[in-house]
Amino acid sequence: MIAVISDDFTGAAEIGGIGIRNGFSVTIDTSVNSNYDCEVLVIATNTRSLDKTEAQKQIQQVTKELLALKPDFIYKKTDSLLRGKVGDELTAQLEISAKKKVLLVPANPLLKRTVVNGIYYINEIPLMESNFFNNDFAKGTTSSVLDMIGKDYKEQSFSVSLGQELPNKGFIIGNTPTNEDLMGWANLLDETMLPAGGAGFFDAILKKIKSEQKKELSSLVFGKKALYLCGSNYQPSRAVVKRAKENGASVSYMPSTIFNNIDYENVIQKWANEIVKIIQKKDKVVIAIDELECKDVENVSNKISYIFGVLIKKILEKVTLEELLIEGGATAYSIIEHLGYKKFYPEQELSQGVIRMEIEQTTKMHLTLKPGSYQWTDSVWKF
Incomplete structure (x- = not known):
């Protein structure tokens, strides 16, 4: 091994x-x-x-x-x-x-x-x-x-x-x-x-x-209900999200004033409820960051990752997803910690660094991950 x-x-x-x-x-x-x-x-x-x-x-x-x-x-x-x-x-x-x-x-x-x-x-x-x-x-x-x-x-x-x-x-x-x-x-x-x-x-x-036995990879078949989370600061990724929105995709941005609230748990809950409604109606939603009022906020990146972890957990308590697609390593780690996921089995390499996996703790949903500085494959956005 x-x-x-x-x-x-x-x-x-x-x-x-x-x-x-x-x-x-x-x-x-x-x-x-x-x-x-x-x-x-x-x-x-x-x-x-x-x-x-x-x-x-x-x-x-x-x-x-x-x-x-x-x-x-x-x-x-x-x-x-x-x-x-x-x-x-x-x-x-x-x-x-x-x-x-x-x-x-x-x-x-x-x-x-x-x-x-x-x-x-x-x-x-x-x-x-x-x-x-x-x-x-x-x-x-x-x-x-x-x-x-x-x-x-x-x-x-x-x-x-x-x-x-x-x-x-x-x-x-x-x-x-x-x-x-x-x-x-x-x-x-x-x-x-x-x-x-x-x-x-x-x-x-x-x-x-040189492995002697090659594993036959299954063909790509995405599930119907999906959530894309684009949590990185990589400008090309933000541009892709904006283009998707212009082309009719359902995009939900993190509330710009979320850090202005002493207790932003209620803000997260309200945001989660809005996203759940979109998924129930449209099946697919993109979550991303646009502009945030966070000039004097310390450890912004860590707090954003935490917020995304809480958010996804609240969403999955109310709706069943078949595909969860996450951009950014810190964001992804926060989410799996909140969800209690620990073990994963890669199934498909959609492109360099874009990996779709089974999750041991649930058979209902696949997890697809991408580093923040890589591009999503076209097959993901077409889906």
Whole structure:
């Protein structure tokens, strides 16, 4: 069995999709248990939303529990753009795993995300010049992967290209200008290394392993009643929602003044009731964020995720859905926590990172997840 630790839920789903694409049976869980009947086990954490101490503590605990299962190896799924506490988490996992070094390959050339001579590029533009994530990165950050890994780990990190001599310890960050380079890095893995990085690197590792039995994927048949939740700050996704509304889709935006209420539970309840009526009448609804009055509100992102978790729980108490589609890892994790969902079985990879799954705790509804920075597949919007 291959084990994977992901720092967010949509990343775990993306890894699951790559697993079934390559013919492996996959289980996604939010905690480590003792009995699994799968070839790839993905543990979905939410460490990207935690502080350093809590993130490291959780990574160490999950790593210990996975090692007890004696997996072939443990892969650390990181954000492809190295957001989050990548250096902190890799250090914690390295200590528990008794490995000498990390081979970190975050790039995904198929998505135009490359690392060349230590510089991260999006569509051939240095990351910090691309405005790809607007204000998600701290001011003054550069496009150098040695800076992106964190100042505490810069001295032990090395930008290396294929063919160069590898350091004996520390973080080896692989330059990856082409998709072929991913397989080159996969071929260099050995027992002294902790493999880590994006979905593209994991895909290359699985292709190297070559599963002998390919799983037949079922054809895509969506259920009738569906709720799309577009909870990310990614502007292209917001634009897609606006176009959907212009084309007649039922779109319900988070009330702009929700944070102006001392007790916004009543606001959430009222909003949930409105959404339930839309589903009962139209079958499908899109929930999204437009403009919010939150200038002086602290931890806005965490509070938004919490609100969505409460909202979806209230909706499902009054109406039965067949499809729940969620954009954004923190949002998705909050929702499954509120609903008590823990174990998932990827069924279909609709496109890169867009994964439809069965939920162990309910047979009535499928869950489809997408990272905030990816695009929904056309088949979803046509549905």
